[in-house]
Amino acid sequence: MTGIYQVDPYLLQYRTNVKGFIEDQDKTGILFEETIFYPEGGGQPSDRGTLVCDARRTSHEVLHVEQRPEGIVHWIAGSLKPTIGASVLLTVDAERRQDHMQQHHGQHILSAVFERNYGWDTVGFHLGPETSTIDLTVGDISQDVLQEVELEVNRIIMENIPVKTEYYKREDLGQELIKKLPSDQNEVRLVVIPGIDENACCGTHPQRTGEVGPCKILKIEKLRGNIRLSFICGERTIAWMRQTADTLHQLEKAIGASGNEALIRLEKREVELKKLQKERKELLSLKYRYLAKELATEAISSGETSILIQHFSEADMEMLRGVATSWCAQSGRVAVLMGGTGPFDVVMARGSGVATSMNSVAAELWPVLEGKGGGSAELVQGKAQKLPVEQLKEMVASAINRKP
Known part of the structure; x- marks a missing residue:
């Protein structure tokens, strides 16, 4: 089966024929001759979307897509299904696809900067519904380093560098790439940002780095000797900025000051609150004794x-x-x-x-x-x-x- 999502991740509608079915308990999965739906893998969740069958004028919601030995399985809502050979219009959820492309490619750039500038490998990646994470082979990271990396990542994004996908035989690759591949993988798809990164990957990626949008590192936490770093890209970052600005506005309004003055007043209130809490504890003790x-x-x-x-x-x-x-x-x-x-x-x-x-x-x-x-x-x-x-x-x- 051809993974059209790898060849053209911008193709969000495609007509193909039903090849077969898989029944798993109360779930129904459909196999197609070809597909534009990305199956879950490599830390990236699957696409979602709809299927429309011309013959019956019926529509099916695609809840999950996964790679199985039988092929790429499209799990649908309900038990009603099209017939073998039926022509079906596949439609991928465009917002979800774009979001996943932004987060996944942002991860490639982040990981490349950490490896190139500091020698830290990425040993784990998870694209979550709200934030994404990478696991880095380092015990701790200073705030100064995080700021430097964030600036460098966003500089690369704003340069709007073309992104290439290239296919190679295993024997044509260098040892640095080969050691990252499964032992049984003979053909490799490389996602290349010229001068920045080249990485074996099956995910969906944009044509240029600028499509990733702004990248924001949110936090780090220690995990089994490594560092787990949480980040967001693209529309998620814009939404985060909007929410952060609204929260800051509400805080400044409540405090009655803005900027540094708000911080000074907040610190004074914290000191006063601790004093009042101490006095309250002493007064309550007197009250209880009374x-x-x-x-x-x-x-x-x-x-x-x-x-x-x-x-x-x-x-x-x-x-x-x-x-x-x-x-x-x-x-x-x-x-x-x-x-x-x-x-x-x-x-x-x-x-x-x-x-x-x-x-x-x-x-x-x-x-x-x-x-x-x-x-x-x-x-x-x-x-x-x-x-x-x-x-x-x-x-x-x-x-x-x-x-x-």
Whole structure:
């Protein structure tokens, strides 16, 4: 089968005949005499598009395309299919094709600059739906190097250099290229940017580097001794620039300043926020100690243990833990505190001098509370559906009195 997508990646409509079918569980795949659809491979996802059959005036959506021993399989939506020999108009999704050409060729240029300028090989490539990545044989990359590479890549793109595709026999290639090929590959398709790069590749590529559009390196991360670099090209970069500009505008509007002045104000606010957070923590500690002291009259006694069982309708888990910790700061105290309006947050805690584990108390209370949670012998927390407070008082007092 001839891969027309390699000969002319700009040909997005083509008429051919149905050659056969492949059934795989509930999926239907079609084989054609020829195809313009690129099958997934080499880090590049497959094309998508539609098939229109003249005889039945039916249309099929192509969801995925892959290379199999039987040929290039076009997986379609649904089970309805054309007949063997039927004439079909193939139409490739033009936006997806262009996007993949921009990302894939941008990768070639990126990899070429890293290899030529720094000697780092690309050992992995993935073209994702939002960003693409390459894996480089280096342990770390400085921001200065990333900026230099980005400038060089975009310079090559803007030079609008013609891109060539050439075919060679394996024996006609140099050792540097041969060592990158599978051992059983005898004919090689090279994608060549004169003076910049030549690489064996089966993907779809533009006629000139300028079609890649602007390239932006987004981030790097360490991965198994290598560096994974994320990037975008073409329309993706333009969309990213638009979104970044909108975000910056909103930030400047919220801060009430622009440029460096916005950064200065933001840094000052960060310092003020940290100060306020510290003061808040100190004030909350005072508040929780005050509440614990005020609630002493609400506690019940069980032997030498003072038990506080209380529901705070507006309390969150942080407040419950704070009050429970303040209450249990004194020896011989137990707290069972609930918060919210349902489902309810629950905290159970004990102070020093209390032998009964809160895990054992919780195990008795969760069925009645219709809840669950976990923790330690000192503190348990979780969620409950019911709050039978009076019943809880009896149960907790009984559990604390019981010898462990």
